[in-house]
Amino acid sequence: MSIPHTFVVYVEDKPGVLNRVVSLFRRRGFNIESLSVGHTDRSGVSRMTIVMEAEESAARLVEANLYKLVNVLRVEELTDGDAVLRDLALIKVRADTERRAQVLQVVKVFRARVVDVVTDALIVEITGGEDKIDGLVDVLRPFGIIEMARTGTIAMKRGAEAPSIQPHFVHARVPEVPANRAPEDDLPSEERSPH
């Protein structure tokens, strides 16, 4: 059964890494629904959230192939529901004096906010799950959407747990780290040059 899978991929922040990840999806014929990339709290490490619609077996293949990329540090799958998934959208919508009140009413109901106002239009900013944003878009459409930008989903697991340093592999495990070396050593840090 094909369902949306959300992968969080931690990668080294090096030139061409995004190309490598995207090329993998293209090369193996997997379709990306959304992709967003940004920094993490750790310098030298970027975080990608990739949503793809796929069967379970294909999702496992994607995960295994992501790990084959030398610059990929860790892959987490956040599909089972105990994660927060958020999009951000900016929607420029027509709102002349006659209909402005109606638009603002809608914005209020959706707990969105207005970030720019000109005579005939507004820019509405909304964060939330995909469904919520889709809902707002549907309601605003009759007023006339001039332009829209969406970030794509970013995701984070709920709870106090940090992401695992020892990644989980299907059919395999990472040999234990020797006692004299902390697992954190393996991740790039500010002190270490990229090479």
Next chain:
Amino acid sequence: MFGYPGGAILPAYDALPEYTSVKHVLVRHEQGAAHMADGYARASGRVGVCMATSGPGATNLVTGIATAMMDSSPVLCITGQVPSHAIGTDAFQETDVTGVMLPITKHSYLVTKTDEIATTLKEALYIAQSGRPAPVLVDIAKDAQQGSCEYQWDDSPVRLPGYRPDLRALPEEFERAVELINAAKKPVILAGHGVLMSGASQVLLDFVEKTRIPVAMTLLGLSGFPASHPLSLGMMGMHGESWVNTAIQEADLLLAFGMRFDDRVIGNPKTYALKAKKIHVEIDPSEINKNIPVDVGIVGDLRETLQVLLPGVERRDRSEWHAHISELKGDSAVRDILHLPDSGHLYAAHVINDLWRYTEGKALVVTDVGQHQMWETQYYKHDYPRKLITSGGLGTMGFALPAAIGAKMAMPDEEVWVIAGDGGFQMTAAELSTCVQENLKIHVAIINNGYLGLVRQWQEFFYGGRYSASPMQNPDFVKLADAHGIAGLRVERRDQIEETVRRAREQSGTVVIDFRVEKEDTVYPMVPAGADLHAMIRRPVPVKK
């Protein structure tokens, strides 16, 4: 190191003569350099190195790098790049080489700073040969080559945070594998390239002697298990013998050792070995459950894995299963082309079988791609590891001669034979000059039928016999050899083979033998692409005149 100089790599070439421990071989086309590095790697197990300039030099490497990638061969590929300030400006001989090579390398680097060259090369060598071996590209900007820096050799082990070539299987997978092996009544081992790459031939033999499980090999697995061993079934797949494929289809357990269930091996995946439980031992986790879902996946080095499994598996007799497989052979022997009476025709199968006999099965054979390649697998029986080098995954015509040069450089004491078709040989025939320049002794057997033989065969079977663009007008290969100042010999009848092989082996340099074989001969048996593995087109029973 195999390479070809040019503008953007000239600084590196300028420094080369200072390093007398680096042997450089000047090729005639960069594709040859990549195949040579690949052949060197396959013959020796060590990383082969090729070097070329930017732009056309680098793009000419592509076919060779893709070949090495598909067959998991450790190759380091060094290319010159235009100066860093010119990158992105469409400068003379500029190509986005890291972009072009991205899908056909395990990893790639663009180096623009002098002080990054040494560490990058060290990382690249480590990545190429660890885990599942594969080519790695290092593209070095010309100004980085020209710069200078303080240099101190760092001999600490390479540590890359995101690279895990050291994955190990979960302990419970070993237990489940041993249980399945001990319970199986009709097991078959599928031995792949991993047997050779992990050096598992001896432990595989021990495993087979103990468990008495018969061994079928993939094309690249050939020579990993002795062909003369009573439990060697031979090659599986599209041109595998009928009893091998039938045994796989009837098996109740398949042990896939270092292979990847390629489509040429499985035929139709929906009907492949449906009765069998499957255990897959593989160093690359992404191969497990890729083409064929398996019951047990064991990630890790094959040799180490077999050493772990060996004490747990039980000694078995299995003579009933062996007897059944013998029955499957049925009338195969009667159909075998070897049993055709000598009618004055020269059959390629006879040529290859005679080469096997006269070289006592000990030669290191490098084949090209096509009919001769399949006949080689059927009629040259390899008993020793790494004695067959062939382009499997990519099926690259033109591979044989340059790969043989690389293999000969790696193993100078081996008797190296190229077996190539007339089509494939001509694709890289210019490398004969390289043989002469390097004073190499290679035996080049051209199985010359005046056709692109396998194309012609497909046209005969599947395209109504319309031989579109498959007949080939060839040069006189004996004269071609003569032009290179090496011996050229010709064989037109079977009774000339022995004497010609003897003369060829006596030559001090490379020798070309033009075997004028039967023009419209067919490789049997054959599983049409995507068909069920048991639906083979078999050899017709020969009509005795």
